[in-house]
Amino acid sequence: MPLSNDDQFDSRILGIDPGLQITGYGVIEAGPRGLTVCEAGIIRTNEKGTTSDLAQRVRSLYDGVLGVIDQFHPQTVAVEQLYAHYNHPRTAILMGHARGVIFLAAAQRNLPLVSYNATRIKKSITGNGRASKDQVQRTIQRELRLVALPDPPDVADALAVALCHYYQLKMPKAICE
């Protein structure tokens, strides 16, 4: 049976769409008037490719994520899952580095961390597990009553994973399975 009382939910969810160049983030809050976006944006790290640069990039990302956590005090962090059968295995491994420091930031602030795969996120948001980026952006805009399309798409993806987790908490049987 679906839950119906917002007090039972994590009231603030930080969604993160990890990347080594651009990481999208979005903090949503479930209140008496429905869902609101507390903050959303991107953490940008530089784009050079050496090993030492990668260390600096994960450091920038970690600092950025900790900054968002410390400013907005979410109760949960939701992150998109990575796939082993990713089309670009090198990218997936590099994304693993990014996720590693995001996971660390959540653990250091004692925040539970959940992850959902891309298909499930799209399905729970749009009803279609193969929805386009544009569809996700438009659905996010409508559901969260934003005045403009969330842009770049990394921001929409971050809000999408947060919203997917909210739906999962609210209606675990009806929408998210």
Next chain:
Amino acid sequence: MPLSNDDQFDSRILGIDPGLQITGYGVIEAGPRGLTVCEAGIIRTNEKGTTSDLAQRVRSLYDGVLGVIDQFHPQTVAVEQLYAHYNHPRTAILMGHARGVIFLAAAQRNLPLVSYNATRIKKSITGNGRASKDQVQRTIQRELRLVALPDPPDVADALAVALCHYYQLKMPKAICE
């Protein structure tokens, strides 16, 4: 022309063989009497598989690596490279998480970080890029004058990447290309 003065080298190198269950580490030092092992061992994290556990595991690993850095003050961190064509892509992605927090720890202590692929490490240590784990362990024991085989193999692998970096600094043309 090969360098010949140890003062020109990073005198302490921390080698790390990253893993999410067992991470090997080894600190070697180049002194007037040759190479010595300052410390070597493993950082063990728990083996559960949930997302939140992964966050705790990267946290334990990060704490362990920072602890080694702060106790032994290496000048450089050397880590094995991950491959995109890894036989176990899911493992490679998870290892990416581990490497991410190791890279972060190095960056936070302003230590340069270098990485070498497995073939190059084995070739520089044993002369054979396809050397077995046992060969690597025996060569490391001999080169570093250890009274016993470094065990588990993760410790030998960590010392191997540190030693590979030392050879690279000492004889960049002769051995490591």
